[in-house]
Amino acid sequence: MNFDSLAQNMTPDIYSRLREAVELGRWPNQVALTKEQRNLCLEAILKYEISQQVPQQRRTGFIDQGCKSKSATIASVTLPDAGGL
Numbered sequence: 001m002n003f004d005s006l007a008q009n010m011t012p013d014i015y016s017r018l019r020e021a022v023e024l025g026r027w028p029n030q031v032a033l034t035k036e037q038r039n040l041c042l043e044a045i046l047k048y049e050i051s052q053q054v055p056q057q058r059r060t061g062f063i064d065q066g067c068k069s070k071s072a073t074i075a076s077v078t079l080p081d082a083g084g085l
Contacts, residue, residue: 007047015048019060025080035081 010018017028018041026032033041045060 003043004047007044008051010044010048015045018045 021027021033022038022041022045025038042060049058049060
């Protein structure tokens with residue numbers, strides 16, 4: 001079984017736990033995610049959302065581009081390195 005099929009067969013519970021781990025930067029046992037673990041978790045989350053046809057507005061990393069006013073600006077966000085937690 002390859003990574004794609006594992007992500008497609010992921011349960012909703014595992015998906016939510018991976019999302020939480022990425023959001024907090026640590027596993028439920030308080031151990032920090034390594035950079036590689038965070039990247040693999042994000043890849044699995046994104047593949048799961050595509051395979052389960054999660055609406056685009058609810059997908060990880062979605063940015064609403066609905067506001068077309070000239071006064072709207074898009075700010076860049078830098079995530080902290082999880083290794084420092």
